[in-house]
Amino acid sequence: MSDRYRRGIDIAEQLAADKVAHFVQSGVAEVAPDFARMVIEFAFGDIYARDTLDLRTRELVAIAALAAKATAGPQLRMHVESAAGCGITKAEVIEVLMQTALYAGLPAALNALADCHDLLTDHDCLTGACR
């Protein structure tokens, strides 16, 4: 187990305790275990581990970029689920999604809001403080 993987898993767990569960559910670890490891290493072990941006800013960037892409619903949901743990309120998530309409069009923002609808209305899912 590389240092990058260990560092990546630490950060992934700060973001979402059910991260590993998600990978198993989506079946990526089953089909491509090396790729599941690389995603942890590169995304969290290399990029997120850098301290120029704090986790809160990293998550705002992730949500903005994924919503603008308009082709990454599962990943957008995962980061919206992680947002509360980093002190991002539902109102802030909604605001970021609205703003992406400027850059990616109204459907991108509308579909992002629809994809995350339950996460943004459920009173329990975006609460908590940065672990």
Added chain:
Amino acid sequence: MSDRYRRGIDIAEQLAADKVAHFVQSGVAEVAPDFARMVIEFAFGDIYARDTLDLRTRELVAIAALAAKATAGPQLRMHVESAAGCGITKAEVIEVLMQTALYAGLPAALNALADCHDLLTDHDCLTGACR
């Protein structure tokens, strides 16, 4: 209620009487009511309200652009549903979707046709005159 909103709602209702119902179903108005309002204001109150293009042309442009994007299924369906009300036949909708294959590839056109399959075969859903 701004003039832009009132003007936008008028046009939205010309396009599709169940427009508001759609917004409520998709939950956007519940999660981001200000954004639901802005969409009406900007899309219909600002852009569609301009008289350089008639509603029929506006809908052809919407269908072409949304099919070419390939990431806006719900919005494509909404505009295909509105097409008949503007005097656009099913054959014309199909033709526009076919043409987008040139610019966005065969899968974009095939998936647009599949997304709207029921709307393009149901004998009742694309009839009527511009309300």
Added chain:
Amino acid sequence: MSDRYRRGIDIAEQLAADKVAHFVQSGVAEVAPDFARMVIEFAFGDIYARDTLDLRTRELVAIAALAAKATAGPQLRMHVESAAGCGITKAEVIEVLMQTALYAGLPAALNALADCHDLLTDHDCLTGACR
């Protein structure tokens, strides 16, 4: 020379007399002559040749789809240059480009307007009737 090619060239020439010149300039015919032929055959010989939509509508669809893609500047310019020949005014082209902001974001529309700036201001380039 296939019927599709002959039919395609006829339509391409209605759209823009300098079409062939464009292909030669861009070097496609030099590098991939079979592909240059297929583009004429598929785009104009197969799709444009169908009579469900007239050339004016075809060009509105092309401009909307290409502007929404935001990655096809040269093709967008070619179709904007062809627009006048089909009875589409500069004001209508501008209006279509503005409308694509709804579906593809403000930068897509702004960059499309910038890409075609000279064509939309030059008093000579979008005049004439459908040849």
Added chain:
Amino acid sequence: MSDRYRRGIDIAEQLAADKVAHFVQSGVAEVAPDFARMVIEFAFGDIYARDTLDLRTRELVAIAALAAKATAGPQLRMHVESAAGCGITKAEVIEVLMQTALYAGLPAALNALADCHDLLTDHDCLTGACR
């Protein structure tokens, strides 16, 4: 029935015996029969029929391009299903999908792997030799 269509159907059948079934299921042939024909003619009759690349390479190119687009799930699945018939192993498909992460981002690769999960784990679906 054109030569291009006959040639295209021959190749389509080499790729996937249930190709025609797929088109009927997706309803494209019902809604836009001419387009279903053109897809066969252009994709398989024109492009795939050229002998500069063999079918195995064609399928690798198709899988790479469709995964990178991230908007063509059904077409990606169809080509992954056809891969084994061209001598491409599941391990090679997984490797191509992993590599697209470099060009299109981690979500594109993760979602491609998820979209094709059953095809890549089912021991029966990617076996056989090039027909």
Added chain:
Amino acid sequence: MSDRYRRGIDIAEQLAADKVAHFVQSGVAEVAPDFARMVIEFAFGDIYARDTLDLRTRELVAIAALAAKATAGPQLRMHVESAAGCGITKAEVIEVLMQTALYAGLPAALNALADCHDLLTDHDCLTGACR
């Protein structure tokens, strides 16, 4: 002049004093003056004017979304130029662009860094405090 336009211009000027100059240079105001006004009204008068996110966060979101799109070089540059005025350091901009590689691929991040190269090396262009 609408309240939204006045409010939008105020914010645009906080972001970049040469904003209006930019619009004139790019020729949008000349070709489509109503659209230039709408962009100010919608982007800055409607969205940016909302106080759920501060200007610093708005600019981070803009940079992330525009880099992820990979088709909006001029707009990305404009927001990178505005970043320093909102207290965003060059190191932070670079970090956001690096992070977009995760969501949009390595070329998107590499090309964003190349597009903004002079802005990120020039010692004078990203200094100053939020006006």
Added chain:
Amino acid sequence: MSDRYRRGIDIAEQLAADKVAHFVQSGVAEVAPDFARMVIEFAFGDIYARDTLDLRTRELVAIAALAAKATAGPQLRMHVESAAGCGITKAEVIEVLMQTALYAGLPAALNALADCHDLLTDHDCLTGACR
């Protein structure tokens, strides 16, 4: 210097001796040296280093994916320049670019051919055997 970096540089040099020069020219190494290193590590040290696919197949996949994205001209050129070194002929590169028209539209293929025009006509630039 990590093992991944050393392994990545080895492969990068097999692909293109002027790889490092390219990074310096594009200025990425100057602005974001850690990212330049990560690109080598992830792209070549992690992915390309895996032996399920040979370098020739890796380059075909790269060219197909980058052409389909239509937003990565510099990276497409770099991989087309590397193609000959892996035993890929110009005719094969042209064929891959033509095929991407099926998945990404005619403009994507036309612009890819135009972007690489000099590389595909210059008799000296795509010759040589896999180093």
